[in-house]
Structure formats: C-alpha cells, structure tokens
Amino acid sequence: MGREFVDLIDFKSKEFEVCDLGQGAGRGVFSRKQFKPGQLVMEIRGQVIDEADYSSFYCMDLGKGRVLEPEVPGGLVNHSCDPNCQLVQLGKFHLGLEALVNIEPGRELTYNYGWPADVGPQKCYCKSLKCRKYIVDPKELPRLLKQIKKAKKKKSK
Ligand SMILES: [Zn+2]
Numbered sequence: 079m080g081r082e083f084v085d086l087i088d089f090k091s092k093e094f095e096v097c098d099l100g101q102g103a104g105r106g107v108f109s110r111k112q113f114k115p116g117q118l119v120m121e122i123r124g125q126v127i128d129e130a131d132y133s134s135f136y137c138m139d140l141g142k143g144r145v146l147e148p149e150v151p152g153g154l155v156n157h158s159c160d161p162n163c164q165l166v167q168l169g170k171f172h173l174g175l176e177a178l179v180n181i182e183p184g185r186e187l188t189y190n191y192g193w194p195a196d197v198g199p200q201k202c203y204c205k206s207l208k209c210r211k212y213i214v215d216p217k218e219l220p221r222l223l224k225q226i227k228k229a230k231k232k233k234s235k
Contacts, residue, residue, distance in 0.1 A: 122152030158188030160206035195221040
C-alpha cells in the first residue's frame with residue numbers, strides 16, 4: 079500500500095479519528111475516548127512481508143527480517159520524541175499501541191518510531207520540548223549525528 083493511497087483514507091470509529099494536522103503537516107490519529115496508562119489503545123494488524131530488503135514509509139519491524147505493513151489507523155499514528163503511547167508486540171505478527179500516560183479524548187496519539195541511525199536523517203517536527211530534531215531511537219542519536227557531521231564534511235570538500 080503506497081503512501082498516497084493511505085493518505086486518502088478517511089477513518090473514524092468510536093475510539094479514533096484520522097484528522098488533518100494542518101499547515102501541511104499531514105495527518106494524525108486522534109483519540110475519541112480516554113485511555114489510562116498501561117491500557118491497550120489499539121491493535122495493529124496488517125500484511126506481514128518476509129523480504130529482507132523491503133522498506134516502506136509505514137512498515138514496522140517484526141524482527142528476523144520480517145516487517146508489518148500496517149492497516150489504517152495503526153499506520154497513520156505519528157512519531158513523537160515525547161510520545162503518549164509505546165509499541166508493544168502482542169503476537170508473532172501482531173503489534174499494539176499501549177498508553178504511556180493518561181490520554182484524554184481529542185489528543186493526538188503518538189509513539190517513538192525508534193528508527194536506527196541507518197535510516198538516515200529524517201527531520202522530526204513533533205514540537206515536543208524533548209524533540210531530538212530527528213526521528214531516531216535515542217540510543218542511536220549519537221551515531222546519527224556522527225553520520226550527519228561526516229556527510230557535511232564530504233560536501234564542503
Ligand atoms: Zn521530535
């Protein structure tokens with residue numbers, strides 16, 4: 079499923095709604111009810127792809143060379159460096175989002191994508207005070223910054 083296709087999908091349920099973020103920031107998934115810390119917010123199902131070099135904008139790592147291409151709304155949940163949800167593995171091919179904090183209705187749902195530095199610099203616009211400026215796993219940030227420095231040096235030569 080290409081990004082363009084996913085972006086066209088409207089989604090609204092008792093629990094969630096896909097909304098425009100405005101200012102060209104794309105779309106996000108918003109809660110329509112309250113979730114308590116530790117509560118399962120949503121299950122993320124989709125297509126399991128068993129190709130080592132497969133990659134897409136939305137895919138999620140399942141380990142052992144497998145990725146999950148999530149269905150809406152799971153695939154539209156945005157990254158934040160200070161998220162209100164975390165990704166949990168519910169089954170072998172089945173992920174979920176669990177609330178980290180109390181989530182009031184009307185709040186955007188977010189989780190930390192935790193991308194490795196190898197993905198390259200992807201600017202983050204989460205606007206949280208803890209923003210790392212790039213969508214990357216906190217542990218991988220030093221490695222990513224090194225990569226960026228190196229790339230800059232190469233350019234200036
Ligand atoms: Zn951020």
